[in-house]
Structures are given as C-alpha cells and as structure tokens.
Amino acid sequence: MRLVEPVLARLFGVVGRMAPRAVERSISRTGVAVAALTIAVSVIVGVSVMISSFRSTVADWLETTLGADIYISSPLLAANGSTVDVDPMAAQTVAQTPGVAEVSTSRATSVLSPDYPDMLPVNVQAVTSDIAPNRGYVWNAAPNGDVPTAMRGGAVIVSEPFAFRRGITPERRAITLATDHGPQTFTIAAVYYDYSTDQGQVLILREVYDQYWDDPYVSSIAAFITPDASLDAVIADIRARLDGYDLSVQANRELRAGVFEVFDNTFAITIALRLLATIVAFIGILSALLSLQLENTRQFGILRATGMTPGQLWRYTLLQTGLMGGVAGLLALPIGLALAMVLLFVINVRSFGWTMQFYLSPEEFALAFGVAVVAALLAGIYPAYRISRLQTAYALRSE
Numbered sequence: 592m593r594l595v596e597p598v599l600a601r602l603f604g605v606v607g608r609m610a611p612r613a614v615e616r617s618i619s620r621t622g623v624a625v626a627a628l629t630i631a632v633s634v635i636v637g638v639s640v641m642i643s644s645f646r647s648t649v650a651d652w653l654e655t656t657l658g659a660d661i662y663i664s665s666p667l668l669a670a671n672g673s674t675v676d677v678d679p680m681a682a683q684t685v686a687q688t689p690g691v692a693e694v695s696t697s698r699a700t701s702v703l704s705p706d707y708p709d710m711l712p713v714n715v716q717a718v719t720s721d722i723a724p725n726r727g728y729v730w731n732a733a734p735n736g737d738v739p740t741a742m743r744g745g746a747v748i749v750s751e752p753f754a755f756r757r758g759i760t761p762e763r764r765a766i767t768l769a770t771d772h773g774p775q776t777f778t779i780a781a782v783y784y785d786y787s788t789d790q791g792q793v794l795i796l797r798e799v800y801d802q803y804w805d806d807p808y809v810s811s812i813a814a815f816i817t818p819d820a821s822l823d824a825v826i827a828d829i830r831a832r833l834d835g836y837d838l839s840v841q842a843n844r845e846l847r848a849g850v851f852e853v854f855d856n857t858f859a860i861t862i863a864l865r866l867l868a869t870i871v872a873f874i875g876i877l878s879a880l881l882s883l884q885l886e887n888t889r890q891f892g893i894l895r896a897t898g899m900t901p902g903q904l905w906r907y908t909l910l911q912t913g914l915m916g917g918v919a920g921l922l923a924l925p926i927g928l929a930l931a932m933v934l935l936f937v938i939n940v941r942s943f944g945w946t947m948q949f950y951l952s953p954e955e956f957a958l959a960f961g962v963a964v965v966a967a968l969l970a971g972i973y974p975a976y977r978i979s980r981l982q983t984a985y986a987l988r989s990e
Contacts, residue, residue, distance in 0.1 A: 595914065603910065606903050610910035617883050621915055624879035628919035629926065631868035631875075632963045636927020639955040641934040642858050646851075647950040649786055653850060656785075657843050658722040659695065659813035661826060666839040676808040677838065684832050685812055690820030691829075695720045696809040698800065699792075703769040707757060713768060714753075714792035717800035722813050726783050729754070729946065732761050733780040741780035742796045753791020754782045755944030766793065770803035789943040869966045872919070876912055876970035884974050891978055892987040901979035908975035909968060916967025920960035927959065 592611035599607030614621050663685060665677055679696070686694040696719050701712040721739065729751050733741035738748060749759060749766070759766070764779035777795070785791070800806075816825050822842055830840050841849070884891070891904070899907075935947050 592914065599910065603906060606907045607910065610907055611914055613883075613907075614911050614914055617886075620879045620883050620886075621911075624875045625915050625919045625922070627875035628872040628916065628963055628967065629922045631871040632920060632923035632959050633926035633930060635865055635868050635962060636923055636955065636959045637930030637934060638861055638864060639959065640928065640931035640951065641939075642861060643952045643955060644931070644935055644947055644950040645939075646854060648947045649850070649854060651948070652727075652784060652786055653847055655725045655727065656723045657847060658724070660816045660822060660843055661814040661829065661840065662811060662843070662846050663814070663829065663833070663838050663840050664811035665837065677810060677812065678836065679807055679809055681833055681836050681838060682809060682812050685814050685829055688814075688825060688828050688832060690816050690825040691814050692817045692820075693720075693815040695722050695813045695815075696797065697811045697813070698797065698806065698808065699810040700804075700806065702804075704767060705769060705774055706767045710756070711790060713766075714788065714790060715768070715795060715800075716792050717795050717797045717804075719797040721794070729782040729784060730761055731781040732764060738781050741778075742794075742799070745799050746778045746780040747793050747795045747799075748781045748783055749779055749793050750785035750788075750791040751782055751946060752785065752789050752944035753793065754779075755940075756791060768793070768803075771805045772803055775803050784946065786945060789945075791944065865962065869962055872916075872963060872966035873970045876915060876967045877973065879915075880908070880912065880971060880974040884978060888981070889987060891981055892983050895981065895983040896987060904978045905975045908978055909971045912967040912971030913964060916964040917960075919967070920963030923959060923963060924956055 592615040596608060596611045599611060601607070603610075663677075663681070682694055682696050685691060698717040700715050700717075702715050704710070704713045707713075721742070724739070728738070731738060733746070742748065747766070753759070757766070759779060759782065765776055766779060767774050767776045777793075783794075814825075814829070816822060826840055826842060833840065894904070932949070935949060939945050939947060
C-alpha cells in the first residue's frame with residue numbers, strides 16, 4: 592500500500608492517498624479478505640497451468656504418435672470394453688485401394704502376467720510396423736539405441752505408466768506374459784512416453800506376436816497415402832470398399848480433433864472452478880467491506896460533513912477493493928505456480944505415472960489476475976452504493 596500511495600495520489604488526488612492507507616489501517620479485516628481471495632485465485636492459476644501443460648504435452652505426443660494419414664477401426668465396443676475384432680481381409684482391401692502406399696495393422700488385447708498376479712491384465716498391442724518412429728523414450732536400453740532392430744529380435748517396448756506401476760527400470764527390464772504356448776519372458780528394450788491409458792501397455796511387433804499367440808484378428812488399421820494422392824478421395828474410396836465391414840474411417844486431423852474434443856470436455860469442470868473461485872473472492876471482499884463500513888460509519892459521516900462528495904466516496908471504496916484485488920492477484924501468481932508444479936511433478940506422476948512438460952501461458956496468469964481484480968471491484972459496488980447514500984447526521988451520531 593505504501594508503494595502505490597504516491598502513484599494513486601497523483602492519479603486521484605486526496606482520495607487516492609486515503610484509499611491505500613485505509614486498507615493498511617484495517618489490516619485485521621482486509622488481510623483476511625485478501626488471503627481468501629489469494630487462495631481462491633491461486634487454485635485457478637495452478638489448475639490452469641497444469642491443464643495447459645497437459646494439453647501442450649498431449650499435442651506434442653500426438654504429433655509424433657499419429658504418424659499415419661488414415662485410421663480405420665470398429666466404432667463399436669465389446670462387452671468387456673475392448674474394441675471389436677476386425678477381419679484381417681479389411682487390411683488387404685485397404686492396401687489394394689489406389690493411392691494407399693503402405694498399411695500397418697494393430698492388434699490390441701489383454702493377457703495375464705505371472706510376474707504381477709495381483710495386478711490387472713497387461714494391455715498388449717501388436718503392430719506390423721511402428722507408425723511412430725520418432726516417438727520419445729524415457730530411457731532406451733536397446734543395443735546401440737536401435738529399438739526397431741531390438742524389436743525385430745523379439746524384444747518389446749512398454750509405455751511410461753506401465754513401467755511406473757510395475758517398477759521397470761534399465762536394470763530390471765524383463766516381463767513374463769502368458770501366451771498360447773505357455774509363459775514367455777520378453778526383454779524390454781525401451782520405455783516410451785504415452786498418454787493413451789494410465790494402465791500402460793506393451794508394444795510388440797506382429798511377427799513376434801504371431802509366434803506365441805494364435806490370433807489372426809486385428810483391432811485397427813493405419814494407412815499411408817502416396818504423395819500425389821488426394822486424402823479425401825482415398826478416404827471416400829476406402830469407405831466405399833469397406834461398406835460391408837461397419838468400420839470407422841478417419842483422417843489424421845479428424846482423429847486429432849476428436850482427441851482434443853474429449854480432452855476439453857474432460858476438463859470443462861475448470862470453468863466451474865473459476866466461477867467458484869470468483870464467488871469465494873466476491874463474498875470475502877464483500878464481507879470485509881460491509882464490516883468496515885459498519886465500524887467506520889462515523890468516519891464516513893465526518894468525511895461527508897467536511898465536503899467529500901458521493902462520487903468521491905464511490906472512488907474511495909472502489910479504489911480500496913481494487914487494491915485488495917490487485918494485491919491478492921499478485922500474491923496468487925507465485926503460489927499458483929508452485930501448486931501447478933506440485934500437480935505436474937508430484938500428483939500426476941504418483942497417480943498416473945505420466946511425465947508432462949511444463950508450459951507457462953501468460954494468458955492464464957493474466958486471466959487469474961483479472962478474476963481477482965474484477966471480483967474485488969464487483970464486491971465493492973454495493974458497499975460503495977450504501978456509503979454514498981449514507982445520511983450525514985445519522986452517521987455522525989453513530990458509534
């Protein structure tokens with residue numbers, strides 16, 4: 592308050608000098624209101640930074656993971672929640688479509704692991720080829736760092752949540768799976784970043800998978816088109832050829848948009864969080880101002896008697912609330928940043944095993960600061976109205 596007093600005195604005259612002094616003088620009331628507002632706004636900052644960091648991390652992950660141009664899968668789910676099996680002939684039909692340069696199939700299934708009898712079955716994904724050759728690795732223990740060669744030799748790679756939940760490290764990197772031909776132990780060549788499931792998964796080449804499981808089906812198909820082909824034309828042709836299969840055919844951009852739609856719907860509750868924080872801030876500031884008005888009624892009467900106009904009383908009250916909101920907004924920024932770091936690097940890691948990148952968005956900080964100031968100013972409107980309507984004679988007789 593002492594720092595801003597000279598500035599406000601130049602801008603608003605004597606009212607600008609009085610407002611910060613009033614906030615400081617009534618610290619027992621204003622301090623509690625500012626603290627409540629600070630906590631409420633810091634939650635907005637922390638959660639908003641966490642969500643924006645998560646969203647940016649997922650965007651980068653999709654950029655390296657969704658390497659194909661077209662994705663085909665069943666839109667239905669089986670009774671256990673898994674995808675419905677797709678006839679392998681559908682992959683051959685897609686491969687024969689003009690404009691399709693390459694096709695990769697994926698088989699998603701669940702198998703038991705004797706190493707972890709008390710945990711959920713292992714999600715196994717068998718692919719004919721890795722459509723994300725530029726995927727990021729948490730660590731890579733393949734010989735010479737060559738993961739594709741290691742996988743062709745029978746090794747597998749696992750996602751970060753899978754490794755986290757099962758304690759897989761570069762020193763302890765083997766897993767036993769129950770196959771159709773008995774238990775088989777696989778070497779883990781690397782751990783890769785993945786945000787598709789919090790249970791994690793094991794990625795294995797289809798040629799290795801077929802050696803141990805008698806499973807001819809596929810779960811999804813990824814297609815790469817030739818450089819001179821039209822994406823929309825190829826998709827239309829594939830849909831026509833797969834008309835009897837009841838499959839969903841999506842372009843890369845459509846699948847990406849669908850992921851972000853689900854993401855944004857999942858975190859839509861943060862809008863309610865901002866509203867709740869604003870209400871908390873509003874009530875805290877309003878309660879403090881009404882209490883101050885009741886305590887200082889005689890003082891306001893003296894100000895009116897000595898010539899302060901109702902308009903000056905409005906400015907006097909709103910300057911106080913604006914200062915309280917501004918201080919709370921400034922204090923909330925570092926607190927919210929610390930909360931975001933805890934959410935990203937402690938809570939999410941312990942809960943899901945995900946490593947997320949830290950992204951700072953100036954818009955989130957500006958929005959949180961704006962919420963603090965606007966909530967405080969709105970809370971000051973009613974007290975300012977009551978003060979401006981105060982009868983001088985009545986106020987001077989009050990104690």
